[in-house]
Amino acid sequence: MKLSARNVIAGKVVAVTKGVTTAHVKIEIASGRLITSSITNEAVDDLDLKVGDDVSAIIKSSDVLIGKE
Amino acid sequence: MKLSARNVIAGKVVAVTKGVTTAHVKIEIASGRLITSSITNEAVDDLDLKVGDDVSAIIKSSDVLIGKE
Amino acid sequence: MKLSARNVIAGKVVAVTKGVTTAHVKIEIASGRLITSSITNEAVDDLDLKVGDDVSAIIKSSDVLIGKE
Amino acid sequence: MKLSARNVIAGKVVAVTKGVTTAHVKIEIASGRLITSSITNEAVDDLDLKVGDDVSAIIKSSDVLIGKE
Amino acid sequence: MKLSARNVIAGKVVAVTKGVTTAHVKIEIASGRLITSSITNEAVDDLDLKVGDDVSAIIKSSDVLIGKE
Amino acid sequence: MKLSARNVIAGKVVAVTKGVTTAHVKIEIASGRLITSSITNEAVDDLDLKVGDDVSAIIKSSDVLIGKE
Structure with a gap:
C-alpha cells in the first residue's frame, strides 16, 4: 500500500515500553538518531x-512543526 | 526553550513552496533524506x-505511526 | 505493510479538489457516508x-475525538 | 454546536478501556466496522x-491519511 | 453535544482568510490574545x-506540546 | 528557537498527573482558564x-477545530 504521508522513515525498533493502554516505541533511523x-x-x-524489527x-x-534558532 | 516533543530533528531547508494560505517546506535531515x-x-x-536555513x-x-512489512 | 493506526477504513474516491499546495479528497466509505x-x-x-479509486x-x-449529545 | 471538522461519524460505544491516564474507546459505526x-x-x-452510548x-x-494499493 | 476534547476555548473571530482549499481563521480568546x-x-x-462570530x-x-525556558 | 506553530500560549503548570507511559499536564493560561x-x-x-512552572x-x-453555536 502506498501512503499519502510524505514522511516514511525507515529504521529499527530499539525499545518498546507498554503502559496500561498506551505504548512508546523508539526507532533508530540513523546511528544514535531516535x-x-x-x-x-x-x-x-x-x-x-519488538526490539530489532525493521519498521x-x-x-x-x-504534523511537522519547524523550529529555527 | 526546551520542548516536550520527543522528536526534534536537525536539518537544512531545501525547498519552500507557498500556496495562498499554506506552505510546504522540505528539510534535508541526512544526505537524500527529506x-x-x-x-x-x-x-x-x-x-x-528560506533555502539553506538550519532548522x-x-x-x-x-503523531508518529509505525508501519511494518 | 501493516500499520499501527487502528482505523483503516476502505472506500472509494468520489472527489479530488486541488488547491495551490493542499488538496481535499472525499472518500465514500458507505452509501452516502463520506x-x-x-x-x-x-x-x-x-x-x-482520482475519482473511482479504491483507497x-x-x-x-x-486523532479521534468523541461527541455525545 | 456545529463543528468545522468535516468528519462526524455516528456510532455506538462497544468498549471502554481505561488506563491510568489514557482510555481507549471503540465505536461501532456500521455492523462490524469499528x-x-x-x-x-x-x-x-x-x-x-459507557457501552451502548450513542456517540x-x-x-x-x-488527520486523515490515504492509502492506495 | 459534549466533546471529549479537554480544551474548548471561547472567543470571537477577528479574521478569516481563504485560500483555494484551506482557510485560516483568527480567534481572539482574550484582549490581544489570538x-x-x-x-x-x-x-x-x-x-x-465571519468576523465578529462567537466561536x-x-x-x-x-495536540498540545509544552515548552519551558 | 522560534517556532512555526502559530499558537504559543503562556501559562503556569497547576497539575501534573503521570500514568505508566503518558502524563497529563494542566496549564492555567488565565484566571480559571486551563x-x-x-x-x-x-x-x-x-x-x-512541576506545579508552578512557567511554560x-x-x-x-x-490542530485547532472551530465550534459555533
Missing part, C-alpha cells in the same frame, strides 16, 4: 513489534 | 524560512 | 488519486 | 461514556 | 464563519 | 515539569 512513537498497546500486539516511522506533513 | 512540513505562509514569513523538524510522539 | 481528507497535492500526484482512509486513534 | 479513539480518562468520566467519532480532515 | 486555526474552506462556508477553539489534549 | 496537555512521562522528566502551551494551527 524517533519516539506513541501508539496503542493493541497496535504493538497486532504488529508484534517505518510514518508522519503526515501537517 | 522531511516535508506543511505550515502556514504566515509561519514561513515570521521565521523568514529543526519537530514532531510530537503521538 | 470522509474528507486534506493532504498535499504532491501526495495526490504520487498516488495518482483506505487511515486515522490514528489519538 | 473506530478506535484514544482520549483522556477525564473525558470518559466527563461524558460518562459521534469526530475527525479533522487534516 | 488563536489561529487552519480548516477547510468548506468548513468556513458550512459554519458561515470556540477546540483542541485535543494530545 | 489547557490540558497529554505528553510522554519522558517529556515530563526531561523538562522537569507555554504550543499548538499547531492545523
Whole structure:
C-alpha cells in the first residue's frame, strides 16, 4: 500500500515500553538518531513489534512543526 | 526553550513552496533524506524560512505511526 | 505493510479538489457516508488519486475525538 | 454546536478501556466496522461514556491519511 | 453535544482568510490574545464563519506540546 | 528557537498527573482558564515539569477545530 504521508522513515525498533493502554516505541533511523512513537498497546500486539524489527516511522506533513534558532 | 516533543530533528531547508494560505517546506535531515512540513505562509514569513536555513523538524510522539512489512 | 493506526477504513474516491499546495479528497466509505481528507497535492500526484479509486482512509486513534449529545 | 471538522461519524460505544491516564474507546459505526479513539480518562468520566452510548467519532480532515494499493 | 476534547476555548473571530482549499481563521480568546486555526474552506462556508462570530477553539489534549525556558 | 506553530500560549503548570507511559499536564493560561496537555512521562522528566512552572502551551494551527453555536 502506498501512503499519502510524505514522511516514511525507515529504521529499527530499539525499545518498546507498554503502559496500561498506551505504548512508546523508539526507532533508530540513523546511528544514535531516535524517533519516539506513541501508539496503542493493541497496535504493538497486532504488529508484534519488538526490539530489532525493521519498521517505518510514518508522519503526515501537517504534523511537522519547524523550529529555527 | 526546551520542548516536550520527543522528536526534534536537525536539518537544512531545501525547498519552500507557498500556496495562498499554506506552505510546504522540505528539510534535508541526512544526505537524500527529506522531511516535508506543511505550515502556514504566515509561519514561513515570521521565521523568514528560506533555502539553506538550519532548522529543526519537530514532531510530537503521538503523531508518529509505525508501519511494518 | 501493516500499520499501527487502528482505523483503516476502505472506500472509494468520489472527489479530488486541488488547491495551490493542499488538496481535499472525499472518500465514500458507505452509501452516502463520506470522509474528507486534506493532504498535499504532491501526495495526490504520487498516488495518482482520482475519482473511482479504491483507497483506505487511515486515522490514528489519538486523532479521534468523541461527541455525545 | 456545529463543528468545522468535516468528519462526524455516528456510532455506538462497544468498549471502554481505561488506563491510568489514557482510555481507549471503540465505536461501532456500521455492523462490524469499528473506530478506535484514544482520549483522556477525564473525558470518559466527563461524558460518562459507557457501552451502548450513542456517540459521534469526530475527525479533522487534516488527520486523515490515504492509502492506495 | 459534549466533546471529549479537554480544551474548548471561547472567543470571537477577528479574521478569516481563504485560500483555494484551506482557510485560516483568527480567534481572539482574550484582549490581544489570538488563536489561529487552519480548516477547510468548506468548513468556513458550512459554519458561515465571519468576523465578529462567537466561536470556540477546540483542541485535543494530545495536540498540545509544552515548552519551558 | 522560534517556532512555526502559530499558537504559543503562556501559562503556569497547576497539575501534573503521570500514568505508566503518558502524563497529563494542566496549564492555567488565565484566571480559571486551563489547557490540558497529554505528553510522554519522558517529556515530563526531561523538562522537569512541576506545579508552578512557567511554560507555554504550543499548538499547531492545523490542530485547532472551530465550534459555533
